[in-house]
Amino acid sequence: MSETYTASITAPVNIATLKYWGKRDTSLNLPTNSSISVTLDQADLKTTTSAMTSSSFTKDRLWLNGEEDLQLSQSKRLTQVLSNLRLKRKEKESKDASLTKISEWFIHIVSINNFPTAAGLASSAAGFAALVACVAKLLQLDDDMTELSKIARQGSGSACRSLFGGFVAWEMGEKADGSDSKAVEVAPLEHWPQMKACVLVACADKKDVSSTSGMQLTVNTSDLFQKRITEVVPQRFELMKESIINRDFELFADLTMKDSNSFHATCLDSYPPIFYMNDTSRKVVRLVHKINDFYGKTIVAYTFDAGPNAVLYYLEENEDKLMSFIYAMFKDLSGWEAKFSGEQLAKFIQNFEEPKLEETLGLDMDIVKGCSRVILTRAGPGPLVTDDVLINEQGLPKFTK
Ligand SMILES: Nc1ncnc2c1ncn2[C@@H]1O[C@H](COP(=O)(O)OP(=O)(O)OP(=O)(O)O)[C@@H](O)[C@H]1O
Ligand SMILES: C[C@@](O)(CCOP(=O)(O)OP(=O)(O)O)CC(=O)O
Structure with a gap:
């Protein structure tokens, strides 16, 4: 052998x-x-x-x-x-x-x-x-x-x-x-284990411009991009590291949202333009600003990669406040029961009844139609050794399609 x-x-x-x-x-x-x-x-x-x-x-x-x-x-x-x-x-x-x-x-x-x-x-x-x-x-x-x-x-x-x-x-x-x-x-x-994330998975076809080719188009055609790499990001890089070290969520969140917007602005400034965010993504941006305005404090940040999915970062201590909005609006999506008890979920919707959300707060309840799933997660560890072995003794997959 x-x-x-x-x-x-x-x-x-x-x-x-x-x-x-x-x-x-x-x-x-x-x-x-x-x-x-x-x-x-x-x-x-x-x-x-x-x-x-x-x-x-x-x-x-x-x-x-x-x-x-x-x-x-x-x-x-x-x-x-x-x-x-x-x-x-x-x-x-x-x-x-x-x-x-x-x-x-x-x-x-x-x-x-x-x-x-x-x-x-x-x-x-x-x-x-x-x-x-x-x-x-x-x-x-x-x-x-x-x-x-x-x-x-x-x-x-x-x-x-x-x-x-x-x-x-x-x-x-x-x-x-x-x-x-x-x-x-x-x-x-361990420094900031209270950091949590809620991913709103947008309904979308596979993106048409890959990150690899999208970023090269931006490098070659966007003027805005030059300012981003020479001035905007170098400053934010130092500030964001400080915000993490000082556990300053408001600064961290403001920088996160601004940087997502700056990145997507350079995509739009590419020629021909690249669109990764869709209508639902933009509705999520407005929703997050409304939530922060409502509480008079930045309690949640959005960020979007090269696609329409929204990732919301927030601290555990503000979960009730955030979910009073997010669960109330996205409760029909799958992903909630695995993370919260029925009692917790009921508590989230006690604060606002639906007509209030829609009428008084002016929220667009249609937003949910553009999302397929919610993933509730948090900051986590790096690579881990596992006993879950996927390869058999012959060097072939144990599980095939
Ligand atoms: N488990 C894996 N092992 C090795 N390569 C992988 C694995 N999963 C994905 N990949 C590679 O990454 C590619 C997907 O990358 P792509 O950038 O298109 O999508 P994504 O990373 O899921 O999304 P995004 O970059 O927009 O967040 C796959 O086609 C494959 O080549
Ligand atoms: C928007 C991004 O997610 C882009 C990620 O680009 P990739 O790492 O997928 O690109 P390649 O290096 O070409 O494989 C931003 C980020 O993760 O920092």
Whole structure:
């Protein structure tokens, strides 16, 4: 029997509060600005990845959600990531002759996302973070997460931030070889565990402009973008890190909303323009401002990635206040019962009755028609080792479609 090694890892999704949008080097995925994100809890959204290497394998193979993904297996993103990881193993082997030369073997990878893939829920971030963390474990590399983030970045830029839990920055760096473009922890999960997120999944077809091509169009055609990367984001980067360190939610939330708007403004300023937000997204923006105005305080922030889904960040202490609006408006969607008791849900709607919401507060109750689902989650930890092994002894998926 040929010798085999296996490893399994789970990794989280992250949603940026200061957006990465633009590459200065498309091959190494070097960004035009630094970014910040919150890592979301794997109890709600996670990728599980198992990898096996064996002297008997004849090529690298990858199965995603139960089906072999030949396009991804042969993509430059994946081959670049695997060759970087192998190079690190090779260096280790060259220093220690007793190590088996697994850097020369092929790898089989099996991965499952427990949420929709390529639907604007950052599956590429969780996916490449899981893949890098898993193969690094398989190859018994000693590198820390910051070092591995430089490899994950090459799979998908935002993936580098999913290698940490809590609050994470991707420092853009300056060097042409990308050796200083890396993810670092701004604050661990334990620093601000009260941070929660509510994702309003908008009904939408698959987006027509991918992040990868959308951001290049913006780099090449938007004038507004120049101001964003040279002035707006560098200032916000420092302020947002401070807001996290000082647990200053109002500042954090205001910066988050402004940065989402700034990013989408550069999309609109691209030529031809790119539209990621839709009518429902804009209604959510208005709703959030109305909620904050109603309480006379910023208790909730919205942010939108390259798609119409809204991610609302808020603190646990303001959950009742927020849900008095959000649950009242979105109660017909699925996702509530798993997180709240019947008693809690009843309490949320005690504050306002529906006519009041619609008439007195002037809220657009039609907003719910544009959403399909609500995901209630919170800040969470980085990649975790798991006993959930997705690959069988022959190096094939245990579960297929
Ligand atoms: N578990 C995974 N392992 C490896 N690669 C993955 C995994 N999940 C997704 N991907 C890769 O990421 C691609 C989806 O990325 P895409 O940017 O289109 O969507 P998304 O990340 O879900 O949404 P968004 O970037 O808008 O938040 C998939 O087609 C696949 O190539
Ligand atoms: C809007 C964003 O979500 C864009 C993410 O872009 P990707 O990381 O998906 O792009 P590639 O590096 O080309 O794979 C903002 C963010 O996550 O910071």
